[in-house]
Amino acid sequence: MNTNHSSSALSHLRIIDLTRVRAGPTCCRIFADFGADVIRVEATAGADPNSTVLGSRLAADSQNLHRNKRSITLNLKSPRGLKALMDLVKTADIVVENFRPDVKERLGFSYDELAKVNPRIILASISGFGQTGPYAKRAGFDQIAQGMGGLMSVTGELDGGPMRAGIAVADSSAGNYAAIGILVALAERERSGQGQWVQTSLLQAMIAMTDFQAASYLVEGRVPRSAGNDHPYSTPMGVLATSDGHINIGVGGEGQWAGFCRAIERPDLQSHPHFSVQELRFKHRTELMGELAAVFRLRTSEQWIEILTVENVPAGSINDMEQVFKDPQVEHLAIAAPLQHTELGPIRLVATPLTLSRTSPSVRSQAPAMGEHTNAILREIGIAETEISSMRKAQEI
Incomplete structure (x- = not known):
């Protein structure tokens, strides 16, 4: 702190x-x-x-x-x-x-x-x-x-x-x-x-x-392209709409995929022939994200973050700056440093x-x-x- x-x-x-x-x-x-x-x-x-x-x-x-x-x-x-x-x-x-x-x-x-x-x-x-x-x-x-x-x-x-x-x-x-x-x-x-x-x-x-995008070209000769909010390699990893906004999710491997499927109460997706392993999920990303879109609209962002956290699946809110500095973890980290300015009065600056x-x-x-x-x-x-x-x-x- x-x-x-x-x-x-x-x-x-x-x-x-x-x-x-x-x-x-x-x-x-x-x-x-x-x-x-x-x-x-x-x-x-x-x-x-x-x-x-x-x-x-x-x-x-x-x-x-x-x-x-x-x-x-x-x-x-x-x-x-x-x-x-x-x-x-x-x-x-x-x-x-x-x-x-x-x-x-x-x-x-x-x-x-x-x-x-x-x-x-x-x-x-x-x-x-x-x-x-x-x-x-x-x-x-x-x-x-x-x-x-x-x-x-x-x-x-x-x-x-x-x-x-x-x-x-x-x-x-x-x-x-x-x-x-x-x-x-x-x-x-x-x-x-x-x-x-x-x-x-x-x-x-x-x-x-x-970093890894440059390395993809230097090592493999592959020229990466934009992918919107989706991760260029891993799926599902990106933005999903909820009943009251949007959240980010990140599923990085087969263990997290299993936990993710449990969290969203869709065990069928874990063994689905198009989604069972990362390579297949990436190949069928559009289909998978369509399935998830219908699921995530059923609950609020806060509810989904709590549910996914229980299964150790990375998930987080998408904040504007006001929401950033009202977040309890951000407040705990004290990255908004207070300062008394001679002309502006009490202000806060971004701490190192x-x-x-x-x-x-x-x-x-x-x-x-x-x-x-x-x-x-x-x-x-x-x-x-x-x-x-x-x-x-x-x-x-």
Whole structure:
């Protein structure tokens, strides 16, 4: 269970967050929730035309992505702004960025340049399509990666055309993979004393997330297609209408099939010549789902879930977000983390979905105002007050 205590698991780490939109901030949020000092470096006011892509800074998305962080504004195109960044890098463990691959070289903070000032630094780069290759300089967004990575070809109704997933799965998974890469680099640094460059992309992450569908092609040469709410291999596994809504069911093997037939009081289906084994059930899926449709309309969703649970057959409700967060198991898991916001009042954010026995993650502070900690952070790295004032007048911070 997540609690509101202040996690100290990664309080010894400083992360420079140069990221925007979703994939990079997702990566950095993981470290922030475990207590790392995450410094969000933002462009000075008006310098980034895409700064509002997530909407208002007070909007739910921004608050959720940037909690537990500090904010500094720097003009990285100015010599003093770049120097301030490099001075920060000297004190840091990790830099995370998701610019197009050529931007960091052009502005002067490539991995080689960072390593010159801090050989232990770990740079994590998240791009649309990779740091090199024919698409390296293309702009990449989540839905583009969903399409190019194969997800949209296996999502949607049977023969109904491509369909995007309802969540930013490429962005989120790329951020999570980047965090895994950083943790591996940190563990290796304990032995070597050296940092390294961690790279991932939305396209790579999306392909990896397709998992068994990608493996079907690579190993067997089979090109999978969309199957609606039915599982591509197992039957019955999918959505069934009840007397008051819909539920998901999942029957994964012959033992569960036997329990399922007992639960729905249709023992005849277990030995039916079209349904007795998985291979036959899959071949005659349309016929089987027709039989089940008539049965499941006789009871409510809650009744069916209770009946199937007795026989250890996986079944679950299909919830909207309000229903999700009113579910007793979700409430028990405390994944809606409470926070007192200075402007919004009491709010709840989505907690990091991990529990550790001693150092679980926590949501401690609201997303910072733009540049809220600029002066304090610059003082921490030894920049004098007169220099800070001069930089502010010159719009370098």
